[in-house]
Amino acid sequence: MARTRDLLAPMLGLGLGLVLALSLPEAQAVECGSLGPAARLTFAPAARDRWLAPRVRAPGPLDHLYSTVRRFLSAVQLNPFPAELVRALLNEPSSVKVDEVVRYEAGYVVCAVIAGLYLLLVPAAGLCFCCCRGCRRCGGRVKTEPKEMACERGTLMTFLLLTTLVLLIGVVCAFVTNQHVHEQMGPSAEAVPETLLSLRGLVSDVPQELQAVAQQFSLPQKLVLKDLDGVATIIGSMIHTQLRSTIYEMLASLLSLGQALQVSVDHLRVLNTTLVELREGQQDLDQDLRVHRERLHDLLQEHSCQGCSETLNRAQGLELGADFGQVPHVDDVLHRLKGVPEANFSSMVQEENSTFNALPVLAPLQMADTVKELKKAVAQQPRGLKTLAETFPNWEAASRWSYVLEKVENSSRPYLKEAQRYEKYRWIMGCVLCSVVLLVVVCNLVGLNLGIWGLSAQEDPSHLQAKGRTGARILMVGVGISFLFAAPLILLVFCTFLVGGNLQTLVCRSWENGELYEFVDTPGNLPSSMNLSHLLGLKKNISILLAYQQCRKGAPLWRVLQLNDSYDLETNLDMSQYMVKLEQELQNLKVNMESLDLLSPAGHRDLKALQSSGLGDIRYPGFFIQIQKPVVNTSVEKLAYELEGLAHSQSNSVLGEQLQEEAQGLTNLYQEKVLPQQNLVAKLNISVRALALSAPNLQVAFEDGRLETSGVLDRVTHLKGELPAWATHILRNESECFLNREMVYFSQYVNWVREEVTQRIATCQPLSGALDNGRVILCDMIADPWNAFWFCLAWCTFFLVPSIIFAIKTSKYFHPIWKRLSSSSSEETQLFHIPRVTSLKL
Template sequence: MKAWVLLDPVRSQQCPPGNPLLVHQFMEIGADQQVPAQHRVPSSLDPLYGVVRRYLDVVQQNPFPTELLRVALNEPSSVRTSQVVRYQAGYVICAAIAVLFFVAVPATGLCFCCCRRRRRCGGRIKADRRSLTCQRNLLTFCLSLTTAILLAGVICAFVANQWVKEQMEPGARAVPATLHTLRKNIHSIPQDRVSFSKQQLLHKRRICHGKCVSHLLKHESFLLRLAQNPPLQAECAARPPPRQGSSKAGGLMQGDRRGVQSVVEQFAVPRQQIISDLNNVSHSIGLTIHSLLKEQVFSVLEAIQGRAQDLQNSLHHLQILHKTVRTLTHFQDELGLALRDRKESAVSLLDSPRCTSCARALGKAQNLELGADYSRVPSVEQVLKTLSGLPKANFPGLIDQGNSTFNSMPDLAVAKMAQVVQDLKDEVNKVSKKVQSIADSFPVSDYTQPLNDALLQAENKSHPYLQEVKHYEKYRWIVGIVLCSVVLLVVTCNLLGLSLGACGLAMREDPSDYESRGEAGAKFLLVGVGFSFLFSWLLILLVFATFLVGGNVQTLVCKNWANQEIYKFIDTPGNLPPSMNLTQLLNLKRSLNLTSAYQGCKKGAGLWDVLQLRDAYNLEDHLHLSQYTRDFQKRLDNFNLHFEEIHFLDGAGRRDLETFRQSGIDQLDYPTFQAEMQNPVVRTSLEDLARDLEGLQKIQSNITIAGRLANESQALWKIQNATVLTQEALVVKLNESVQFLSTMAPHLQPLLKQTMAEIAMIETMLPVQAQRLLRHEIGCFTRKELGYFSQYLNWVRRTLTEDVASCQPLATALDNGRVILCDRIAEPWNAFWFSLGCCTFFLIPSIIFAIKLTKHFRPIRNRLISTASEETYPFHIPRVTALKL
């Protein structure tokens, strides 16, 4: 049954797991030019940002002003002020409140100054009442709470002001950087047709010197303009030619071939892998075939070696059997004569009446005769005659030759497949040229060039504006710090006034006593009131100005940018004037919808999906696997390798085994051998009888009998040592040979038949199965190498649609603009005016509570008063304490 395994060795074979399909890692094309996404930076002011947004939602409850903006953009002169005021009603109300604050608080401050000059405000309490303590505590609590709110507000204002400064500068840098990276990303999608024309134009016009080179390096579209401008061509052509090895021109050439060309060049990754596999495929296939067939082949060789060994061992044991039987027969005749003489002598002696106690030994002596008769065993001369001269074949040499022939299969596969491997390498090199067609026909730059020019223009124009922003941001920050410091100064005066006033009250024994610390506390409170009146108008001006700018940015721009209302406004025909029409400016299709384009780009859609370029360029036609692998696969399918026949036995070896099978060794009467060897050489043990005679010698009274018993004992020992022991050793040797032959004989015929059948099967089926295994391995190799081609083409498809030709950077750039303007600048800006505005409005209760509390920190002037109970209080003259110098 073992031989039938060879009938279909590839039925259950899968492709070898030891050489799996590798997953290639290709270079990240355009990864260094992806627009880095800006994210909202978490801040401790986030809760404040939420409060400000909710406040602005209350102030501006109107939706996005589509009609108003349409009129303003298309017919600015027809915009009516009433429409603007109606839309900005919330801000108008806030402006009215700011104006009222701007007028009322300074006016109140002037009145307070006049009143204070006449000593009518902020004076002293003229009578001590029981309710003064409760009133003073209430005022102290209210002023403390107001001061705490002012302190919290000014801290938030300081933090927000600093946060605006910290975000303004990187935000200003991020705008041109984002535009530059986006432009680089767009420009990194080259069209090789244009690239080649650039190189030809450089070669023909010899443009690599002076001013032309500077234009070439600064403006990527210069060469395209040069092709359409003959005077410029003449000017550049008239310049001296460049020196050999110009590094700048070469660098530009190399820089132009990015994106799609880099994708094409990445074919080197699977190409190197396929070439490496081709270098090892022939030896690998040979080893695989050798590995899959070696178990059966080595089993047959082992069987041949076993049968040859059986032949030699059988012949050896037959010779031992024949020779031993003849020797035993010869010794048997001599031993029989000696035993008869010893039997007659011993029986006559032991039967004598003078022999004392000899009856037991007499019985043993009467059995002194041969036990086994070796002349009755079957003869093996005929079998030996048949096997005489065997083995005639050189079985070790045949086995070594079979091993050598079979083990040479890997080297044979290498030699046979050398030419086809070279042809396959040539096919792979041809595929490299075919892949270049992807870059040669890629048309995306026809559509991205207007966008690239627009981005370049926007980048160049953004620099001066951003420089101005940085310049004015510095002054805004300084003004914010100054006004926050004013509020902080008021808070400081309040805190000092509360602290000194409370200390003075605690140290005063009599309400009418003068206390310098209480007086100082009152003065500090009045100083805080003065600062509040003095700077309140400036604070409200800054608060309203920043509120008007930041609030409108949040409600009009950021809110509608986040919910994409701005994109929908741009998409609606007629909203934008022709000078601002993106479809015309960027040479886009009229059916393009900015909202859907943004959403598609956000999800990573390709430019040809967004720009609807599939009609102009069918990517799948260039990425079909068969057009690159057809010839490669055809050469592998047509390859055929014929393995030479392997012969494990020659004619002499077959005749030897056939002679061995027909020798009749399995028909010998081995049970007769075994039965005869069960009989002892002598029926009576000579050793026991000799020991019995020695024992009888000692008890005999007759010296003559005793002497004869000693002689008989010695004679028996001599026969035992000289003859019986030798025959017993020969019997043991004979028994080993009989055991081997009797064990081997029943299985000889089946083993020989099976071995001959396996040899015939192997020699017939080995080339066929080797061929089938070869086809199987070539099929596995083909699928593996096609997998590398498929990996590359799938990567090309994904890269061209998602990385190289992806419009996701456009969506990322738009999101970055919103994050920079709204999340990083507008939110802390709004938090600043909100915090400072809270402080400004809380200055009013601070002024009121400070003025009220000032009287309680000064000594009370007692006077005679009449009450309902007719109580009279003596007039108290305050004590004046001289200062010690």
């Protein structure tokens, strides 16, 4: 079987190989990978750098704090954007009613009331505490048992420590947010004039920049002209490369065909010779088997034969199993393939290879004149690019636009400087008050530590009893500082809260959800002096929201300002006529493939003989039926061995000798005739299986799935006739690929021009970028840390109240306590039977 697979290997690959050879030209004709990718062109920027980079606040650990403050402000200010109130304030400020403002600011009014109560009660409580301390009436005696006193003391110290930790966290956050506000104020203020300056130069020198854009068409033009210098050799090599796999696969398939034909004919001859020998041998074998069967029948049926019944049954099977007279004859097929293969396929393939390999040298010679015409076409410039700058409309509002922006820029600088100056004052005040809160925290922590140290020393009054007293005094210092600075703290908190809260709820929230743009777009909301269309000198009113949305998408400025009818950029960038001219020149490329012959006349005759041979029509299953049968139905070897044993077991010596003779005769028959027949059957099996596998593959390979209209010779003839057309088709496709590849350079230029004009030279992205950056600067970088600062400072301010209470309550436990037994018979001691514990006055 291994030898069969080796012989059939070229046959099995033959069909697929030739089918690929016939179909491969069309598959590869549309591929352009052999040309290589087009280079990436780098153009010099023609526009000034006016693209505003978006400002984004980097994520940080304070984002959750900012979100919390925003939710708090949303709860404080539940009213929507006051469009009517703002319109009245902008157009007729005197008509604004105080009750409307108070109604809108109801949440802030409630907060103002809370701040006012804090401002009144905390200093008042501090004054009362000072008076109480002056009269030495604060503190009192501890009247509980020592165990209960320890429990109360531990509870108060725990609450004081927790309150101090909350204050510490709040003051740290207040320090950080205060610093963030201060750090962001300077860059944010500097970004305002830079943004206005970028907007002012938005339409400056646009025609000159368009002219510079048009001049850079020479960059792809020079590159294409350089590629055309070697286009003849490149396209010739491309044609050879595209056809190479097809021709080589086809010639390899033809070479495999010759080998397959030779192998098939050899197997067919072996099959025919083996059949003749088998038929002749079966005639002699059949006679010998008949003689032995009759003799054994007579001997094994004698009454004196002992144990012969089973052997008799086997002896009756001494007859031929396979009948090779019933298998199909192959003489006609062998006769039709007489002398095949006549052609020397190896020499033929080598000659065709030499002819085909000369194609890359001949093709460039035939395309030299066409390449010259192509260079002339490429050297010209498209008409639209010549008028790119000339047809750009004169923008009458450009000077007014620049004037307005310059005026805004100049007027904003003093305000920005003042804002930075006041921010510096606010930062100093914030740092001072945060330091005060931090001082209270330090007093609480130091007082707690010294107090606990002093308590631990009460077990041994001989040393360190003054520590507890010092800790109590330090706690009182923190209490005094808290009372002293409560008013400045709440005032700073409320002022920053009022400014930052309204900035967030009135401006930032409406700016982010688009209500501010809708307010500006609504006619009558803004004074006539603030009308943007009038300032720009436009004939039609534009929607700020729509303009903003278009600008964010990168729309050109003239489209946003409704100037599309006066300038059509795509018409100037249309290069269809330029490309059509180049394509027409490429159509003149030609290549001659008539000299390439694929199959010799002898090969034609071999294919014709194979077509009419009927090799695939042989009924191979008939062979397999007989091959699978045994030569003799009964195993002659086993029967002879059984007869020898049976002869030795007979009591009748004469019968035993006769059985011994029959056993010897069967052994000789097996050696002389049965075994040679089995070897011939095995030889026949190899040839039949090889032909049964090769014949259908050959038929599929050359008859294309048993299509009767296209035989072997027709397909080869068709291939030879269509090969020049295929080569021309590949040439056209490769020329188109070359054109597309070169047009990529022009497409890169067009795309660059479109991007340069619409996104840089004449884009309103700086407008939307300025609005977005303004919102980010005002809301994300200033308002958020500003609001987080007062939130944290308010946090600390209100937590000073429990800090004061717990500090006062805790401090009296840090004084040294003297215990004495009372000998009086007062009602107090006699009722509960406990000693009176007297502590020092606070």
